[in-house]
Structures are given as structure tokens and as C-alpha cells.
Amino acid sequence: DAGVIQSPRHEVTEMGQEVTLRCKPISGHNSLFWYRQTMMRGLELLIYFNNNVPIDDSGMPEDRFSAKMPNASFSTLKIQPSEPRDSAVYFCASSRRPQNTKNIQYFGAGTRLSVL
Amino acid sequence: GEDVEQSLFLSVREGDSSVINCTYTDSSSTYLYWYKQEPGAGLQLLTYIFSNMDMKQDQRLTVLLNKKDKHLSLRIADTQTGDSAIYFCAERDGSSNTGKLIFGQGTTLQVKP
Numbered sequence: 467d468a469g470v471i472q473s474p475r476h477e478v479t480e481m482g483q484e485v486t487l488r489c490k491p492i493s494g495h496n497s498l499f500w501y502r503q504t505m506m507r508g509l510e511l512l513i514y515f516n517n518n519v520p521i522d523d524s525g526m527p528e529d530r531f532s533a534k535m536p537n538a539s540f541s542t543l544k545i546q547p548s549e550p551r552d553s554a555v556y557f558c559a560s561s562r563r564p565q566n567t568k569n570i571q572y573f574g575a576g577t578r579l580s581v582l
Numbered sequence: 583g584e585d586v587e588q589s590l591f592l593s594v595r596e597g598d599s600s601v602i603n604c605t606y607t608d609s610s611s612t613y614l615y616w617y618k619q620e621p622g623a624g625l626q627l628l629t630y631i632f633s634n635m636d637m638k639q640d641q642r643l644t645v646l647l648n649k650k651d652k653h654l655s656l657r658i659a660d661t662q663t664g665d666s667a668i669y670f671c672a673e674r675d676g677s678s679n680t681g682k683l684i685f686g687q688g689t690t691l692q693v694k695p
Binding site: 470497499508509511514516522557559561568569570571572573574575576 | 613615617623624625626627630670674681682683685687688
């Protein structure tokens with residue numbers, strides 16, 4: 467299996483621009499998670515989906531952030547407009563149906579975002 | 583709400599044992615996990631333990647769980663320079679069936695030659 471695939475691996479953009487991060491979960495997994503990692507705040511859960519439906523987006527920092535999962539094999543995290551404080555590494559993770567299982571989350575390699 | 587706490591930094595010499603500690607608050611957690619993050623990479627599952635166990639051993643790794651004190655530890659025997667990484671403790675959110683994990687802030691392990 468190819469694992470969780472994120473693109474791009476690195477993104478450099480200017481303040482005010484729209485940024486779209488992409489994630490392809492492991493085939494057969496039906497839970498998907500978006501995290502943000504910074505030195506100051508550590509690893510933060512932004513939003514997660516079960517069966518393509520957003521369950522909890524309370525971690526999304528502001529209305530500038532939005533996430534979609536149009537089908538079981540693709541999700542996007544969009545920041546519009548981007549700001550320098552959005553600079554971080556963004557991870558996507560996926561897992562199998564959570565009920566009564568070990569619920570192991572498999573992480574992608576991350577997208578390193580720099581907003582200038 | 584649920585919370586997971588870890589010390590931020592641990593430094594050991596190559597060949598020594600490393601012990602990384604973690605405390606958690608959700609007594610209904612069914613599974614607890616240790617993840618490893620190497621520089622520039624995502625988190626990778628190292629091992630996990632079910633809440634009805636108090637110890638699990640996997641080669642150089644030993645996980646100890648004290649449910650009474652809500653304390654979890656990861657012992658790495660014969661620590662190598664390749665073990666240098668950030669180690670995250672996580673518990674499964676017992677309040678829902680959504681599969682959410684609660685992560686600690688991570689412990690940076692530095693292994694000196």
C-alpha cells in the first residue's frame with residue numbers, strides 16, 4: 467500500500483494568496499484527520515471526517531480555513547487568504563472504521579507551508 | 583476534557599536505556615499509543631497497548647501502563663543514534679466512537695554517541 471499521500475510536500479506562498487493542500491487516504495480507510503504542527507503549539511487536530519462527513523471542525527482556527535472530502539479517496543484543506551502565522555507543517559492521517567478497533571492512524575509525510 | 587502530558591526533552595547516551603513518560607486523564611481510553619516522528623517526516627506508529635494490559639514488549643521496546651495512576655511509559659533498551667526523534671503518546675478519545683486520538687506535546691529524544 468502506498469500509504470497516505472499528501473501534496474505538495476512544500477508550499478511557499480505570499481500573504482493573501484489561496485493555498486490548497488491535498489490528501490489521499492489509504493484505500494479502505496473511512497476516517498480522515500487534518501493536523502497542524504508548529505514549534506509553539508505542537509500537534510493540533512484541525513478537523514476530522516468519518517465516511518466523508520465532517521464530524522468535528524472545532525480545531526479549525528478561523529473561517530479562512532476550510533476542508534472538504536468529496537469522496538472516500540480525496541480531501542483538501544484550503545486557506546484563503548493565507549497569513550504568515552499559518553506557516554506550519556500540515557499532516558493528514560487516515561484510519562479504518564473506529565468502532566471496536568485499535569484505531570491506528572496512519573500519517574502522511576506532511577506539507578510544509580511557508581507564508582511570506 | 584481529555585489531556586495527555588509528556589516531558590519535552592530527554593537526552594541519553596548511546597547504549598543506555600531511555601524511558602519516556604506520559605500521563606493521561608481519560609480513564610475510559612481503550613487503547614494507548616506511542617508514535618515516533620523523525621525529522622522531516624510524519625508520525626509513525628511504534629506500538630500500542632490495550633487498556634486491560636499492564637505491559638507489552640516488542641524487541642527493544644517495553645510499554646508499561648499503570649491504569650490507577652493513568653501513567654504510560656515507553657522504555658527503549660540499548661538506545662541507538664537512530665532512535666533520536668520526537669515521541670508522541672496518544673490516547674483514544676473514549677467519549678466517542680469517532681476514532682479521535684488525543685496526542686501529547688511530544689518528547690524529543692536526543693541520543694549522544
